[in-house]
Amino acid sequence: MIKFLDLHKLNLRFEAEFQEKFKQFLDSGFYILGEQVTNFEKQFANYCGSKYCIGVGNGLDALVLIFKAYLELGWLKKNDEIIVPANTFIASILAIEEVGLKPILVEPDVETYNISATNIENYMTPRTRAILIVHLYGQLAHMKAINALAQQNDLIVIEDAAQAHGAVNNEGIKSGNLGHVAAFSFYPTKNLGALGDAGAVTTNNKHLSDTIKKLRNYGSSSKYTYDHIGRNSRLDEIQAVFLSVKLKALDSDNRKRQEIAKYYLSKIKNQKIELPFYDMSKSHVFYAFVVRVKRRQEFMDYLEENQIETLVHYPIPPHMQKALSHLNSLSLPATEAIHNDIVSLPMSPVLTFGEVEIITNVINRYS
Numbered sequence: 292m293i294k295f296l297d298l299h300k301l302n303l304r305f306e307a308e309f310q311e312k313f314k315q316f317l318d319s320g321f322y323i324l325g326e327q328v329t330n331f332e333k334q335f336a337n338y339c340g341s342k343y344c345i346g347v348g349n350g351l352d353a354l355v356l357i358f359k360a361y362l363e364l365g366w367l368k369k370n371d372e373i374i375v376p377a378n379t380f381i382a383s384i385l386a387i388e389e390v391g392l393k394p395i396l397v398e399p400d401v402e403t404y405n406i407s408a409t410n411i412e413n414y415m416t417p418r419t420r421a422i423l424i425v426h427l428y429g430q431l432a433h434m435k436a437i438n439a440l441a442q443q444n445d446l447i448v449i450e451d452a453a454q455a456h457g458a459v460n461n462e463g464i465k466s467g468n469l470g471h472v473a474a475f476s477f478y479p480t481k482n483l484g485a486l487g488d489a490g491a492v493t494t495n496n497k498h499l500s501d502t503i504k505k506l507r508n509y510g511s512s513s514k515y516t517y518d519h520i521g522r523n524s525r526l527d528e529i530q531a532v533f534l535s536v537k538l539k540a541l542d543s544d545n546r547k548r549q550e551i552a553k554y555y556l557s558k559i560k561n562q563k564i565e566l567p568f569y570d571m572s573k574s575h576v577f578y579a580f581v582v583r584v585k586r587r588q589e590f591m592d593y594l595e596e597n598q599i600e601t602l603v604h605y606p607i608p609p610h611m612q613k614a615l616s617h618l619n620s621l622s623l624p625a626t627e628a629i630h631n632d633i634v635s636l637p638m639s640p641v642l643t644f645g646e647v648e649i650i651t652n653v654i655n656r657y658s
């Protein structure tokens with residue numbers, strides 16, 4: 292069986308260094324908000340090119356803490372409208388809902404799966420205050436046009452960079468540094484994944500950084516002094532240790548993903564399979580390699596019979612979920628069409644080219 296993503300194999304590459312660093316961690320006797328978190332925050336801020344990084348519990352919390360900080364600072368108010376792609380992972384929308392803001396679901400561009408400045412403009416109202424951009428599947432959205440639109444209309448730009456660690460635009464600017472603030476998830480399957488839950492926020496804004504630093508730790512400014520109604524969402528020391536080790540491999544891992552994508556794109560030749568758009572640059576780090584095919588289940592069953600595991604990112608769009616019943620009446624035909632025929636092919640830095648070749652040949656025989 293060729294796995295969609297072999298996490299065990301992925302992390303085994305770091306076994307010796309993990310064990311050495313784990314021993315140091317154990318000997319330190321320090322578990323929460325210590326040197327390891329501070330070190331990783333510095334490394335990750337430096338990697339993204341942003342001034343500040345705040346380690347938090349997971350990607351959803353990174354988003355929630357960003358919105359909470361804007362509310363605490365008075366830069367957003369309850370019920371403000373937040374633009375968000377309709378075809379995102381549900382966490383992006385949950386974060387907006389959780390803090391009493393109003394998500395405005397925008398149809399994506401069917402070529403890139405990302406929202407564009409033109410689409411965004413169609414959904415803007417006088418109550419629109421922020422845009423939550425999601426670099427879906429690892430591909431950067433067209434931030435130049437989006438940032439220009441945001442600037443003209445005095446909107447906050449937040450990146451959900453949970454699928455785009457290390458993606459870099461043609462000016463050399465990385466995800467995490469393409470808006471006012473960014474949320475990252477280090478869920479184990481992400482391009483940079485911990486060995487458990489973890490997340491981070493990056494920004495160049497000191498007020499925002501200071502506020503989020505307090506909010507992740509009960510709203511505390513110093514021990515037992517509280518400035519805000521915060522939560523407990525801290526990055527664990529041990530996860531920071533693992534992340535520091537794995538961060539060093541992120542660029543080469545992303546290059547491997549891009550090479551696999553290039554192989555799929557040049558070698559998959561089957562009229563039934565629609566391949567994704569890729570401009571061959573570093574602006575796409577292929578968290579997922581997503582093809583489109585009619586009668587998806589048939590295709591997935593065929594691959595399964597041929598010992599190839601696939602996934603769907605994601606089978607049901609957020610506005611059609613029971614949890615978001617107040618959005619169920621929205622009409623989002625492009626989003627619904629996408630969710631009906633997308634399939635994610637195996638993609639990871641530990642996939643071998645032998646496996647990629649097998650997958651390609653099996654797909655080319657699909658009829």
Ligand SMILES: *Cc1c(COP(=O)(O)O)cnc(C)c1O
Binds near residue numbers: 349350383425478489
């Ligand atoms: C994974 C993901 C999240 C949530 O991250 P968690 O760490 O699982 O909470 C948010 N947004 C997007 C786009 C994601 O892919």
